[in-house]
Amino acid sequence: MGSPKYVRPQKHNSWFNVVPVRDFPHLGSPKVPFLDSFVTMEASPREPGYVVRYEGVHPMHVTVQYGFICVWFGDDLTKPSWPFPVLFDRSFGRDFCIGKPRVFKDTNLLDLIENNGDQLHFKTVHRWHSVSISDHTYTDRVFRLKMSGVISYARSSESAVKRTLSRIVPVSDYHQDLAFHGPGFGAGQISTNGGLQAQLVLAFTPIGDNDLRLYLAASVDESTLPSWLRALFRLNPFVSLHDLLSRAIVRAGADDTDGDYRIWRYKRSLKDPKLLPGEADIVRIREWMSQYYLKDFEQPPLAIKAEEQKRWILLGHDEEITPGRVHSFTVAGEEVVAYRASNGELCIFEAHCPHQGAHLGRGGRLEDDCLSCPFHHFYFNPQGEFVGTKPEGKPKPHMKLHPVEHRLSDDRVEVFV
Numbered sequence: 001m002g003s004p005k006y007v008r009p010q011k012h013n014s015w016f017n018v019v020p021v022r023d024f025p026h027l028g029s030p031k032v033p034f035l036d037s038f039v040t041m042e043a044s045p046r047e048p049g050y051v052v053r054y055e056g057v058h059p060m061h062v063t064v065q066y067g068f069i070c071v072w073f074g075d076d077l078t079k080p081s082w083p084f085p086v087l088f089d090r091s092f093g094r095d096f097c098i099g100k101p102r103v104f105k106d107t108n109l110l111d112l113i114e115n116n117g118d119q120l121h122f123k124t125v126h127r128w129h130s131v132s133i134s135d136h137t138y139t140d141r142v143f144r145l146k147m148s149g150v151i152s153y154a155r156s157s158e159s160a161v162k163r164t165l166s167r168i169v170p171v172s173d174y175h176q177d178l179a180f181h182g183p184g185f186g187a188g189q190i191s192t193n194g195g196l197q198a199q200l201v202l203a204f205t206p207i208g209d210n211d212l213r214l215y216l217a218a219s220v221d222e223s224t225l226p227s228w229l230r231a232l233f234r235l236n237p238f239v240s241l242h243d244l245l246s247r248a249i250v251r252a253g254a255d256d257t258d259g260d261y262r263i264w265r266y267k268r269s270l271k272d273p274k275l276l277p278g279e280a281d282i283v284r285i286r287e288w289m290s291q292y293y294l295k296d297f298e299q300p301p302l303a304i305k306a307e308e309q310k311r312w313i314l315l316g317h318d319e320e321i322t323p324g325r326v327h328s329f330t331v332a333g334e335e336v337v338a339y340r341a342s343n344g345e346l347c348i349f350e351a352h353c354p355h356q357g358a359h360l361g362r363g364g365r366l367e368d369d370c371l372s373c374p375f376h377h378f379y380f381n382p383q384g385e386f387v388g389t390k391p392e393g394k395p396k397p398h399m400k401l402h403p404v405e406h407r408l409s410d411d412r413v414e415v416f417v
Contacts, residue, residue, distance in 0.1 A: 014141075014182025014292065015084055017068040017203035017215060020098045024069060039071060066096050066201050066217060070184075085142075087179075087187035088199055096201060096217040097246035099254055104261050107212045109183045109204060110289050111264040112257070116145055116178060116186075117281035118356075124377045125259055128174075136281055143288050144179040145281070183292050190249075197221040198249055214257065218249040263375050266359035268352045274399035275355070282356075315406065315413045321346060326371065328361030334417045336404050337361040341369045347382045348415060350402040360401075367391045371401075 018032050018039050031038040061072035065084050104112075115121060122131040131149035138144075151174045178188030178200070186202035201217040220242050222230055233241035275282060313331050315338070321327050323340045328351065330336075335351035337360045351359055353373040363374030370379040370391035379391045384401035387393035405416040 014184040015070050015072055016184035016205050017070050018205060019069055020067050020215065021064055021069055022067065022098070066203075067098055068201075068203050068215070068217075085181040085185065085187075087181065087185070087201065088189070094219050094222075094242050096199075096219045097243055097250060098215055098217040099247070099250035102214045102216075102254060102257060102261075103207070104212045104214065104265070106210050106265055107261065109206065109212065109292075110269070110286065111267070112204070112212065112214070112260075113180055113183070113186070113289060114282055114285050115260055115264075116147075116180075117285045118279070119147075119281075120279075120376050121260070122149060124375065125263065126256055133281060136284070138284060138288055140291070142179055142181055143285065144177070147176045147178070149174050183289065195224050195226065196245070197224045198246065200249070200253070216250045216253045216257075218246040218253075220245040220249070263358055263363060266362040267375070268357035268359070270352075270354070270357045273354070273356050276398055310416050312407070312414045312416055315348070315415045318346075318408060318411045318413055321413065324366065326361050326364045326366060328359075331415060332417050334404075335359070335361075336415065336417075337364065337371070338413075339366055339371060341382050345382060346406065346408070346413065347371070347384075348404040348406045349380075349384055350404060353378065354399040354401065 019027070031040050063070050063084055066087070070084060117133070117136070119131050119133055122128045129150040131147065133145055133147050135146040136144065151172050173193040175191045176188055177190075178186060180186045184204055186200075186204075188200050189197065190200060191197045198218050198220045201215075203215040203217065205213045207213055222242050225241065230241060233239075233244075273282075315329055315331055315336070316327075321338050321340055323342070325339065327338045328335070329338065336348055337351045338346065338348045340346055349360070349371070351361055353360055353375065355373065355378060356375060358373050358375035360371060360373055365372050365374075367379070368391040370381050370387060372379050372391075377389055379387050379389065379393065380401050381387050381391075381395065383395075384403050385395035386399045386401075387395055407414050407416075
């Protein structure tokens with residue numbers, strides 16, 4: 001259960017970003033990690049100004065789009081089988097503001113892209129008042145989601161940027177039309193009831209088998225904003241309204257992604273997640289992503305030990321499992337969580353939620369003797385039964401935590417694994 005997540009590239013017939021153009025002159029080395037090797041960039045008088053080589057040998061197609069140096073990686077490394085995608089119907093006539101890169105360890109593209117079809121996590125992790133996916137379309141190379149919701153940034157107290165935005169727009173109707181063009185680029189447009197419209201780019205670069213670098217970029221349409229606000233910023237010689245709002249959107253998006261990463265860095269990719277009715281989009285996204293990877297892009301199935309292979313192993317001492325908190329342990333390669341109910345009963349379960357694999361000991365909490373998953377705030381009672389999104393709910397048949405057999409020997413807690 002403790003094995004790392006992995007994704008082995010098989011057929012990345014898609015465009016990926018390497019670095020923004022702005023960063024190229026400042027690189028300490030011309031070698032930039034890309035997939036399981038490096039992209040070597042050299043200055044060139046030819047358009048677009050760079051020669052890009054994969055492992056220093058194989059030429060790759062290169063273009064500059066939306067401020068990014070982009071490379072084509074596929075079966076034919078000399079040219080793409082289709083051109084760089086048209087991400088937007090029109091241009092706002094301004095450059096995109098590109099944020100600082102986020103590097104996520106032990107993260108694959110499926111983790112990040114799957115979240116965009118997960119309506120429930122927008123309410124639990126990002127605290128939206130409401131959210132719904134109004135439309136979704138899939139083709140061989142693109143999947144597109146149209147989503148609407150009601151956001152109150154004041155509910156997200158961790159982010160100073162969002163707290164500032166909440167003073168300007170306390171509650172906002174939010175609409176997003178987001179499309180992923182292969183695994184390398186996501187793009188879309190957002191709008192709010194305050195007149196804000198912006199275009200977004202999410203640009204990905206896999207680093208090795210397990211890590212991911214993400215850039216977020218945004219460009220705001222100033223023409224949709226109030227005239228008095230535009231006039232006010234024309235008097236400001238230090239920063240434009242476009243750049244100020246575009247950077248704020250990038251920062252808010254980065255904060256959201258960081259919030260997800262705190263959960264998915266410990267989650268386990270489940271081959272058979274126990275999804276609820278209405279979560280068909282997650283299944284569709286997994287199917288769409290599988291065309292870019294080997295069929296075993298999930299973690300290998302767990303080896304189920306025969307009873308004669310199991311043995312009693314020390315988990316810890318009884319006094320170490322204190323009331324009121326969830327304790328995490330790894331014993332004989334098995335990850336488990338333990339907590340003590342209000343009546344003193346010791347509850348020990350496998351560590352990963354059967355819904356989508358979140359680690360119950362990394363952000364999970366206790367309420368009325370029920371264990372809550374940090375991802376979707378699902379509650380499980382001391383018997384491991386799923387009781388819904390409130391601890392007082394009745395047991396439901398959709399899923400159940402796997403209990404770990406245990407015993408108390410003097411002050412020693414032992415588990416049978």
